Amino acid sequence: MGKNHLGEFEEIVMLTVAILHGEAYGVAIIEEMETRLNRSVSIGSLQVVLKRLEEKGYLTSELGQATKVRGGKRKRFFTVTNLGKEMLQTSKEQRNSLWNAVPEFSLKAISL
């Protein structure tokens, strides 16, 4: 598991895909991230990450039907695979265990 560590951006993208649940394609993912996280994302950086996650087997994709909008181009919808879900879970647990290990006072310092 160690080497298949999830990057921060990768994790956010996967979570967004999971949120959109079947409706996750390029622009939708970007908009979701922009509204929820107030973070601007370029198509370029997103596509690179999507491609990488798919190569790792955390995401899978299929092409949808062509519509009149977006120049008649088909959308590619992404879903999180079981391996991807496992990864997200592990990632969350690791984080929780870290959070639990943090002493009280240092968090207070942060919240100031």
Add this chain to the structure above:
Amino acid sequence: MNDKSNHTRPPWAFLAFLRWFCDPRLVEDIEGDLVERFEIRTLKKGHKTATRLFIKDVFQLFRPGIIRSFSGSQSLNQFGMLQNNIKVARRQLMRNKMYSSIKIGGFAIGIAVCLLIALFIRDELSYDRHIPDHENLYLSIKEYNNVPEYGDVRAAWFSAPFAQALREDFPEVVQTARTVNGENFGAGANSIREEGNPRNNYEEGWIFADPEIIDMFRMPMIYGDSKEALKNPLSIVLTQSVSEKLFPGENPVGKTVYASDLDERPFSIGGVVADPPKNSTLQFRVLVTLSGKEFWEGEQTFWGAQNYLVFTRIREDANLANLNSRLKEIGTKYILPLEKENGNPNAEEEVDNINFFLKPLTDIHLHAADIYIPLAKSDIEYVYIFGAIALFILGLACINFINLSTAKSANRAKEVGLRKTIGSYKSNLINQFLTESIIYSLISFALAVLLAGLILPYFNALAGKSIVLPWDTFWFIPILLVTSILIGVIAGVYPAFYLSSFRPAAVLKGTLSIGAKGSKLRNVLVVVQFTASIILIIGTFVVYQQMSFILNRQTGFDKDQVVMLEGTNQMGDQLESFKNELLNIPSVENVAIGDYLPVTGTLRNGNTWWNDGKTKEDPGFPGQNWRVDYSYIETLGMNIIEGRNFSKELRTDSAAMIINQAMARELGIADNPIGKRITNRSSNRFVYTVIGVVEDFNYDLMTEPVRPLAMRLGRSSSITSVKVNAENISATMAEIEELWMKMAPNQPFMYKFMDQQFAQMYASVQQVRDILTAFAILAVIIACLGLFGLSVFMVEQRNKEISVRLVLGAKSSQIVGMLSFNFMKPILLALLLAIPVAWYMMKEWLSDFEYQIDLGAGVFVFAGLAAIAIAMITISFQSVQAAFSNPVKGLRNE
């Protein structure tokens, strides 16, 4: 909606860019995303912003991961094809080992020659470019217009004050540095010894120079300061190699040395500079300062004697053309008053005929052949000639490649037919054959580099260079690779098109008789090769004849068995007794003391001559003025054809002259020269009486006619010539050396044989001869390789025919004759073409020589026979073998 769509369309150029670079598997989805985003943004933020953001997005997509990979599905396929092509090429190469080695061998030789010549040319072009800011360095040149018989004469000689005038009158001139390298001033070769050490060392390459020379040429200092090293009078700068020789491992700055054993003139070493690189025009081993130097009283301000080279550094922003046009002022300002003062009636006109200009230092080596400059230089013409020869030899090698490839096409025809039937395009086949020839070329290049490395030392000796293969430069290997591919394509393009154009149906049916089709072109190419080779053979032969003609020609003096002892001036007062002692050696016939000798590297002294009393009317003519001793004419075996030799008994002979025939003719006194009075300008108080006329002897290159020369009694004692009459020359030399050591134990004993020195005058002609010989041999080898390959091919083709003929009773000699005759036709044609071309070229070359051989028929007959013989021998390897082979072998495979 339709109206609006025009406005909501994203910029197509960037979309096209995206489609071009984007991975095809991603492009549809990404394009869709981009367009969708663009549409949303157009609604929210307007068209302009949307467009800007769209472009930004496209550029952000231009990143690894999105860009299509170079090894996409299509290129993978091509790579596979390339692999296959390489495999086929390798198999072809292995199957036809002999053809392959001929192709590769010929190519390798051609490329090796090209490589060496390219390096040679690079070296020639690099002269003086190593000097930092060489762009601003110039050499001053003087031009005399309308010189009788010569036209315009350009030379680099200047008087001492010229440099100062340049510097003071022309603000563009930042720095000047003069050098003197005339041997009559003490430059050239001198002995040097350290204070306190009696032993002298002999060093060549002494020049006098202004202190600024070190800074001007930015010479790297090993010891000492570049500004101070030559500043003080009597200071001297050594090159590193001289310093290492005299003071190994020491810093010699401040030490005292004596030159030419003159104790009254101690030199102090001011510094040590790095040896000038070989591609530097200014060569020296010892620099003697001109600071405080005066060769005679008033010399430094005298405009009438021209002995200096003047190097100049001008301001970076100076306008050279403008400066050059103003330099004429020097003539009117300084020279005109002087000439008028001397009472020269034509002063105005003469000064008006003198022009000055500055020539870039980097042009001196190659672009100053027409300027008299006493520095070793070359000529751009050699660069062109060598370049042409390189291309020529490479062309011959390419012809072999083409000939053998097309000849062997019979074996490839079926392959081509089959490939085409299966569905290969012509372009695929062209690719395949080009790949093959590039592979041949790459192998040849590897071999050529090896070969070039092996023959480099010989080439360096031949061309007088010290070239190395520039492995350490970043461009050498890439250039080799690129040129090898280029050459592979050039040589392979014709065979590739030829082979790939076979009609599959015809080939597979067997109706096309391949190989015969291209034979016309092959014959033409063989004619070309042999024409070139025969021209080179004839050329080499003529050059050889001309050389031996010159070296063995009657020169008007006897150079055999004359030993020139050098540095005898250091004997001082003892010289006369040394001469007498020498004469006591039984095998010594005669001894003459004098530096003016009819071989190169000895003294010359040009004057202007008149009949007495005509100095104001005539312009005079140039002629040598040599100082000789009583026994000079006898020792050198010159012939007095009228009058008498100098005599010790007659005191009046101190004002007597012996002139040569050319001088008598020039003076117009050839009918009755004896007793005529002549004068030279520089000493017009002195009038000489002609007492004898000596037969013209060559003291200059024999490419020149003998020019006027006069001899008078006088002392110049650096060289003593000894005429020896001995069977055993080395025994005599030992005796002379013994005598030398007895009389001058601290002087190195040095001598040269006059005939060798004479031959050295023709070193450049010899160089041309050797280079031509080398190229002729190479060209013949390459042509013969090709011919050999073709003869192998022909015997293979006609194997069955030969076998049948043998079975039916043909004699071996008939078979050999039949096979040879086929090849003799192109060679005879080549002979016919080559003879007029060679005749014309050699006529041109010979016209440079004052004395030349006749271009008789003999040379051409000989060269023709040689070419035919070489061709016959080459062919006979195969034809004889075929004629004596067992016919059963050729017929069995039916």
